[in-house]
Amino acid sequence: MTGTVLGVLADDLTGGMETAAMLVAEGIDCAFVTDPDMVEASGPAEAIVVAQKTRVIAPGDAVSRTERAARALLARGARQLFFKYCATFDSTDKGNIGPVADMLMRVTGAPVTGFCPSAPGLKRTVYNGHLFLGTELVSESPKRYDPLTPMTDPDLVRVLQRQTAMKVGLLDHPVIDAGGAALEGAVAEKAGQGIRYFILDTIHDRDLDRIAALTSDWKLMTGNATIVQHYPPVWRARGLLSAPPHRRVLPAVNGKGVVLSGSCAERTLEQLADFEKAHPVLRIDLTAVESAASAVAAALAWAMPKLEDGPVGISTSAAPETVAAAQARYGRDGAAALAERIVGDLAVAFRSAGVRRFVVAGGETSGSVVERLGIRSLMVGPYGGPGIGAAVTEDADPVALCLKSGKLGPVDLFARALASMQNPENAA
Template structure:
C-alpha cells in the first residue's frame, strides 16, 4: 500500500459518534486523524485512518447529503482502502433520512455494489435479530428511544425504517447465516444482490457476530454501522500487515484548569448522570428553556451563576428535561426550533466559560456536542483510546490545550461526569 493511502476513511453523522469510533481505532493501535465538519484543502496528515465527524443526523436532507458527499470525496483524495459510514446503534433517523440518502451518495462515490448495515452494540444491549432492532429485551419501539425529541424510533423493523430513505432494495442477513460463517453469509448476500436488494441489514447479537461480519466485509469498499463493527477491523489489518510501518498513536497528557459539564441530552441516562453528579456534592444548574420564550436570557443568567463556582470545583449546567417539559416546549416552538434553542444556549455558555478560563469540559448529547465545538471554533481533535465501559476523552487547541469529553446522551455509567473530568486532569484514559 502506498504511504499516502488511508486504510480506513470514516464519515460520522454526529460528533460523539465520530469521537467514539476514532477512540476505538486508537485503542486498536491505529493512528487516527480526527476532523470536525466539512473539510477544505488537501487531507495532509500522517495517519492510517481518518474520521470526519459531521452534524448531519437530524439536518435537512439536502444539507445532510451535501455534507456527507463532501466528506466522502475529501477522504477519497487519500484513496482509503475502505470507507465507513458511522451512525447510531439505535439507527437514529426519520422517514426523510438521513442514513439511507447519505449511504446512496457514498455508494456512488466509492463504487460499491453492495452495502452492509450493522448498528448492533451488544455490550450496550443494542442488537439486531431478524432485521428488528432491540434495546435490551425490548424492541426499540418499546424503549425510551420512542420518546427521542428529534429521532423517535417507533418502528423496530429496520427494513421498514430504511426503505423510505433510499431508492435501493433492502434485505436481511439473518443470524443463522452470520453464525454459520463466511460461506453461508456469501450465499445469502449474493441472493439478495441478485434480487435487487444490495442494502443488507445484518443481524448481530454478540461480539462474535460482529467479528464474523467484520472479517466477511473487510474488503468491501463501503461498510456502514455503529463503531463496534469498526473496532473489529484493526486486528484484521494487523494480521494482514496493513499497519506495518505506522507508528503507535500518541498519548494524551494531563490538563489543569476548572472543569464543567454541559448537558443538552434528554435521555434517561443523562438525567440519571446529572442526579449522581448532584448527589456527589457538585452544583448543578437546571435551565428551563420555556423561560426564554418570555424574554429571559438563560445563557447570561447561567454564566452569572458560574461566577461563584469556577474556582470551587466542578459544576454542571443542563437544559436536559423530562419528557413532559420537552413535549410542552416542542408544542410551543416546534421540534427543530426547540432543539436549536437548547443548542444555542449551551453553545453560548461554553464560549463564555472558555473566556473565563475553563480547561476541561464534558458535553452530554450528540447534537449539543456539535453545537458547542462549532461555537468554540474547534475543527480538529486529538482523540484518546476507548476504555471499556467508559467514554473517550480528547484534546483540542484553543491557543492552549483544552480537554473535552463528548458523550452520547444514552451512554456511560451514572458517575461518568466526575470520572471523565478527573481523567482529563490526570491524563488517564
C-alpha cells in the first residue's frame, strides 16, 4: 500500500464516527481526528476520517474548514477523498452539500463525482432521483420538521441543483443495476453532455456494490457512510491493501456514565423514553430557561447525587411544537446555540466530576461536546449497527464516547452503549 487509500471529510462527528467504525469493522486501519492539524500526526493509516461540525454553519465557513482538511489529507497521499453527509441529504438551498462539493472538485481536479446518500438496510433509498425514508418521500416524513435543515423537496437533482452551478444529472436504477461497462458508458455519455454531478439511484445493497466498483478510482466521491463499507473488498481485489485485515478492540473504560441529548429526532425521543424506564432523565425546557448558566447549575444539582447510583440522562430534546416555541423566543440559530452551550458546559462539568462514559445524541450536540472537551482524536471501535459505534480517547485518563445520530440506533441504545464501554469485547 502506498499512502492512505481513503480520506474522509465528514460534516458532523456522529457520521464521521460511524464511517470510521464501518471501515474498522472491514479490517481497515482507520484514524479519526476532529482537527486537520492532527492528520499528519495520526501515524500510518489506510484511511483517515476528519470529522468537523460543518453541516449547518455558514456555507463559506463550511467550505474553508473542509478545504483545510482536504488539503491535509491530500498532503498525506490520500488517493481518494470522500465527502460524508447525512442519509437524509441534510442541507438548504444555500448548502452546504453543493458548495463543499464544488470546492472539492476544484481541489482534487475530479472531472465528475457521485452523490449516494442511500442506506438500504435502514430503508433510506433513492429511486428516480427521489429520496425515500421507508415508503415515505423524505418531504412527507418527520424530516420535513427538522429545525435546521427541513427537507421539503424529495427530488435530489432539484435539491442539489439549487446549491451549485455544476450541471446535475441522474443515474437511474436500470443503469445502476446493469453495472459494469453499461454503467461506465452511461457516466461517459452524460459527462459528454456537461453533467458533472450524478445523483445515484440506490434501492438494494447490490446497487452499492456496483457503485463502489464504478467509483473506487474516482478522485472524489460523496455520500452517506453506508457506501464506504463496500470499498474495502474492491481495494483488496485490486491490490491496494498490502496489510492483512486489522482487528481492533477498544480498551474498557469504567467510571460514571451520562447520556446527553440534544437531538429532536423522533428516534432519540423514543430512546430517551426507554432509558428513563430504569434511569433518571432530566428534560430541560428551553422555553423556560433564563440563561445557559442557570440551566447548567440546576442540572448539575439534580444529577450529582444520582450519579452515585448509576447513569443519568439530561436532554434538551423536544417535540416539534416545543422546538417551534423555543425558536420563536430565541430565533432558529439562537435556540440551537443555547442547547449546545448547555450540553457542552454540562460535559465539561461532568468530566471534572469523574464521568468517563458519555453517550451523546445528535450530530450538532456531539460536535459541541467533543469540542468543549478538547478532544482532537479518538480510537474508534468496529461498527456494530446503526448508532452503535463507540470510541475512546487516547490518553492516560481515557474517556469513552458513543456519538449517536439523532435518527439512528435501536430503542435501547443508551443503556447498551454505556454497558458496552465497560466490556467492549461483549459489545453488540
